[in-house]
Amino acid sequence: MKILTGNDLASGDVIWWAGDGWSRQVGxxxxxxxxxxxxxxxEEAALRVVGAYVIDxxxxxxxxxxxxxxxxxxxxxxxxxxxxTLKPNDADAGNWVI
Amino acid sequence: xxRYDSYDQSIVDARVEEFRDQTQRRLAGALTEDQFKPLxxxxxxxxxxxxxxxxxxxxxxxxxxTQMRKLGEIxxxxxxxxxxxxxxxxLQYNWIKLADAPDILAELATVEMHAIQxxxxxxxxxxxxxxxxxxxxxxxxxRPWAELLRQWSSFHPEFTYLPRKFKIAVIASDDDRAAMxxxxxxxxxxxxxxxxxxxxxxxxxxxxxxxxxxxxxDFVAEDEIISYLxxxxxxxxxxxxxxxxxxARIKILVHEIGVEEYKRQxxxxxxxxxxxxxxxxxxxxxxxxxxxxxxxxxxxxxxxxDRSDRAFALWLDRQVAAxxxxxxxxxxxxxxxxxxxxxxxxxxxxxxxxxxAESYSFDELRVTHAQNLVLPHVQKADLFAIWQKxxxxxxxxxxxxxxxxxxxxxxxxYCALANARSIPLAQKIAARFADAERQADLGxxxxxxxxxxxxCGHHHAGHIGILGVDxxxxxxxxxxxxxxxxxxxxxxxxxxxxxSEDGVVDAIEKVTDIYLAERTDGERFLDTYRRxxxxxxxxxxxx
Numbered sequence: 159m160k161i162l163t164g165n166d167l168a169s170g171d172v173i174w175w176a177g178d179g180w181s182r183q184v185g186x187x188x189x190x191x192x193x194x195x196x197x198x199x200x201e202e203a204a205l206r207v208v209g210a211y212v213i214d215x216x217x218x219x220x221x222x223x224x225x226x227x228x229x230x231x232x233x234x235x236x237x238x239x240x241x242x243t244l245k246p247n248d249a250d251a252g253n254w255v256i
Numbered sequence: 257x258x259r260y261d262s263y264d265q266s267i268v269d270a271r272v273e274e275f276r277d278q279t280q281r282r283l284a285g286a287l288t289e290d291q292f293k294p295l296x297x298x299x300x301x302x303x304x305x306x307x308x309x310x311x312x313x314x315x316x317x318x319x320x321x322t323q324m325r326k327l328g329e330i331x332x333x334x335x336x337x338x339x340x341x342x343x344x345x346x347l348q349y350n351w352i353k354l355a356d357a358p359d360i361l362a363e364l365a366t367v368e369m370h371a372i373q374x375x376x377x378x379x380x381x382x383x384x385x386x387x388x389x390x391x392x393x394x395x396x397x398x399r400p401w402a403e404l405l406r407q408w409s410s411f412h413p414e415f416t417y418l419p420r421k422f423k424i425a426v427i428a429s430d431d432d433r434a435a436m437x438x439x440x441x442x443x444x445x446x447x448x449x450x451x452x453x454x455x456x457x458x459x460x461x462x463x464x465x466x467x468x469x470x471x472x473x474d475f476v477a478e479d480e481i482i483s484y485l486x487x488x489x490x491x492x493x494x495x496x497x498x499x500x501x502x503x504a505r506i507k508i509l510v511h512e513i514g515v516e517e518y519k520r521q522x523x524x525x526x527x528x529x530x531x532x533x534x535x536x537x538x539x540x541x542x543x544x545x546x547x548x549x550x551x552x553x554x555x556x557x558x559x560x561x562d563r564s565d566r567a568f569a570l571w572l573d574r575q576v577a578a579x580x581x582x583x584x585x586x587x588x589x590x591x592x593x594x595x596x597x598x599x600x601x602x603x604x605x606x607x608x609x610x611x612x613a614e615s616y617s618f619d620e621l622r623v624t625h626a627q628n629l630v631l632p633h634v635q636k637a638d639l640f641a642i643w644q645k646x647x648x649x650x651x652x653x654x655x656x657x658x659x660x661x662x663x664x665x666x667x668x669x670y671c672a673l674a675n676a677r678s679i680p681l682a683q684k685i686a687a688r689f690a691d692a693e694r695q696a697d698l699g700x701x702x703x704x705x706x707x708x709x710x711x712c713g714h715h716h717a718g719h720i721g722i723l724g725v726d727x728x729x730x731x732x733x734x735x736x737x738x739x740x741x742x743x744x745x746x747x748x749x750x751x752x753x754x755x756s757e758d759g760v761v762d763a764i765e766k767v768t769d770i771y772l773a774e775r776t777d778g779e780r781f782l783d784t785y786r787r788x789x790x791x792x793x794x795x796x797x798x799x
Contacts (some may be wrong), residue, residue, distance in 0.1 A: 168283060169353050170307035207286050209303055226729050228668060231677075232305050236669040238597055238679045242336060244350075252680075 159189040160176030161222065162197055163229065173207060174222075182208060183244065184233035185221040219226045220254065230255040257320055257620060258403045267411070268365045270795040275299045276358035280370065285468060295381025300371025301357050304672050308352040312364060316384035316402040316426070317345030321614035322430050324621060326367040326604030333362050339550060339606070340670075341591060341599040343663060343714055345383050345421070345623040346374060352714045353374040377418045377504075379409035379489075383425045385433045386622040386630045389548060392580040395447045400545040401454070401481065402426045404536065405790040407544075415489050419496030420504035422489070426454075433623060435741030437469045438462055438717055440506045441488060446475065455478045458488055458512030460745075462711035467507040468745045470515045472522065482535050482592070487525035491518065495670070511618055517797040550581070551618035551633055557583020561636050568643050570692065574654040576639065579632075587617075587642060588624075588630040588654040590661065594690045597679050598626030608649045616642055625714075625741075626663055626702075631700070654694035658695040659703055659768070660686040663714050666732070667707030667724060670672060674707035676731035677757075682762050683704055691770075698768055699782045702740075717741035719782045721748040733760040735766065737793055738785045751794055766796040 161184075162175035173180040175197060177188035190197055194212035201207045214225035224230050235243030237252030245251040258719070261532070270468030296302075300311040312327070319327075326567070327347055331339045337350045342348055352360065364370055373380055377442040382402040389397040398754045405424060406617035409415065415422070425436045428445035436442035436553070442457040446659030453475045459468025476484045521595045559582065563569040579587040589609065592598050601609070609629055609703040612620040616638045622630035634642060646652040656659045662685060665671065667678030682705055689695055708725075721736035732754040755763055770792050775784045785793070 165303060165307070168355055169301055170303065170351075200648075202289065205283070208289050227731065228305070228674075231668055235306060237677065238669050238683070 159215050159217065160191060160194055160212050161187040161215045161224070162190045162194045162210060162212055163187070163224075163232065164201075164207035167205050167208045174233075175201070184215075184224065187215065187222045188239065214254075227255055258315075258399075258544065258606060261553040263585055265365070265368070268368075268370050268372070269371065272358060275410065275666070279358050294376070297375040298372070299357070299361065300374035302672075303352070303353070304667075304670055307350065308354055308357065308671065309354050309670070310348045310349045310352045310357060310360060310371055311342070312349070312369060312371050312376050312451040312624050313381045314345050314347060315406050316382050316388070317483055317648060318384075318388075318399065319623065319624075320367075320612075321610040321619045323367045323369055324606055324613060325610035326363060326369070328601075328603040328610065330363060331606065332603035338366070338600055338602045340597075340603065340666060341623050341627050341629070343380055343387075343625050343627060343665070343712055345625055346381055348666070349621070350666075351469070367656045376416075377420050377422075378416050379405075379418075379422045379424065379549075380413065382406050383408070383423070383434055385427045385437070386428060386624040387433060387586060387632070388428065388622075389550065390581075390584075391429050391431075392578060392588055392630045393430060395445050396428050398426040398428040398443075399543075399548050400443055401443065401445065401478065403544050403547070404482070404541065405485070407487070415493065418489070418493055419498045420501070420506075421641045422492075422506065424485075429516050430743055431747070432741070433624070434743075435714065435717055437745040438466075438714075438741055439469065439703070441485065442469050443481075448475055451477060453788055454481060456484065456488070458522075459515070459739055460509040461507045462506065462716045463652075464502060464711075465505075465508065465709070465714040465751075466747045467511065468747065469507070470510070470773060472515065472519045474498045475747055478541060478701060479535050479538065480530060482609045482753045483529040483532070484522075485525050486534060487522045487529045490529070491521045493783055495521075502597060520534045520624070533552050533751075543624075550726060551620075553581040553633070554635070555582075555603060557635060557637065559583055559636055561639060563639070567647075568640055571643055571652055571654040572639065572655050574696075575652075579634075579688060581633075583636055585634050585636050585639060586609055586712035587634050587639070589629040589631065589651050590648060590655055591628050591651070591762070592655055592686070593653050594685060595648055598649075598662050598682050601629075602646050605649050605651060608645065608651070610758050612645065613648065622704060626661065627638075628661070642691050653690070657700045657702060659689045659698050659720075660695055661702070662686060663702075663704040663718070665705070666705050667705070667713075671707060673710055674724065675709075675726035676707050676733065678713055678722075678724060679704040680706040681722065681724070681733065681757055681760065684757065685764060689762050698771070701768070703740075703764075714741060715739070716747050718748055719785070720767065722760060725754060727754070733757065735763055735797070737790060738782065740782060749790060751790065752798055753771050763797045767793050 736748030
């Protein structure tokens, strides 16, 4: 599947296109098919996202999994600061990015 | 320390308000990202993996207690309670909101700080020796030179759009603690016939094409250094490779046209530049130098230190260096706890260090390119009290220049350019070698990790260097041996095929085992490597 990601213009937070808006959770990411680039341009013009780009991802038992480790780290947060990730109570969350 | 005059303050304040307007226009949609990006980068604001990152300049690594306290306050108020000290003696905040950036810059301006020229193809923060002004072997304090260069290079209209970024270091001792020859230009102050001037090295650097800078002039007097550097930059600006980003640094130009031809062109330009009256008047040089006059050291202090506490004595032997004034010492504060993140400090730790600077070090501290902190003027009688406070704050690791004093870039945990994570690897290596006696037995061993070829972690200059690469989406680590950023500068050589994260930790252990087996009396790891060469190490790793 193709999913669209970027950073929230104002906060800088990593965000994922969820079909009807943006989400902080990669698990909400929607398949954008071939519409990603057009969607990115529109959302950037609407000042909702900066640096938007389309990536490959798969659906796994754990949910949406970006194909590349860089995007998995973006999805989770810094693996060396579990307290600052989206799973602060999971000390092993960093293993998900590998 | 240098203090802003009204001109310094007014241009920094004006820049804050200019950026506030630019940021508001961006948030309102009046500026596109393509239009805004170069403007925010000129103010040190990057977009990284998780958020905006703000890089704050710390000129030649010198800070007051007030400035450090402000940096800590900003970490607590606008970030997530911590910040990261970099290999350019700067500081980075990892979690900045765009709308907050102008307010942060305004707060920095109240303590005479900014983020100008911490990005872009301009002259970046001037770096220097963290022992400047307190080292017994320096010919002069290099900081007045660094400050002069800071003023010259700030907003220099001719050098705002160089072919590529440009980094300058100034040292004044035979011991190079600033990786001087791995800079675009390195200055080493020397004395000739009673006159202090500079040896000038040009064309060094790390990145994808590492080079050790050659000497291009053996003496330039202080009152001509601006003309000479103008000439160096002019030749680079004219002929640097703007057609290829990866060949645009001055090191490529010097390499391609040759050292002698570069020198010839610089001398020709210098002959012209020195007639233009660009050099500052002697009075201005004296004005700057006066800011760096030694503090009012007390005299008749005792050099005796009670070493009865064993842990204190260990810290003393590792973290405390000789000071030029009797009764005083230089304290190195490690930002490399075994289970920590190299270079990171919490807001509370920054506040404590600010307090220590104010109470014990004439309100002054330093940031090192090895991502540690320094209290430069401490009475020996105060060392035990300082150590106790550092212990309580988790800042008393005794590992300066040992294998766990690891330089590591933020890597793929934070950096959009990185290919692999540096910090988890640094933590695994530190855990493997955590035993204090084992570290001490290995002695000086500088280990440096970069998460990509840009080499922010100085892997080329590590006695042991590690470069993280992306092998089809999987982190992989190349191992290098034999580099040095010190006065015996050299570039590390790759051992061979790369390793997984765990594999490279094992390989490092094999490398250190070879060193222990082969070393002769007094040899550091680097000395043994240089004597016996790569082969025994490769055989141990891959054999």
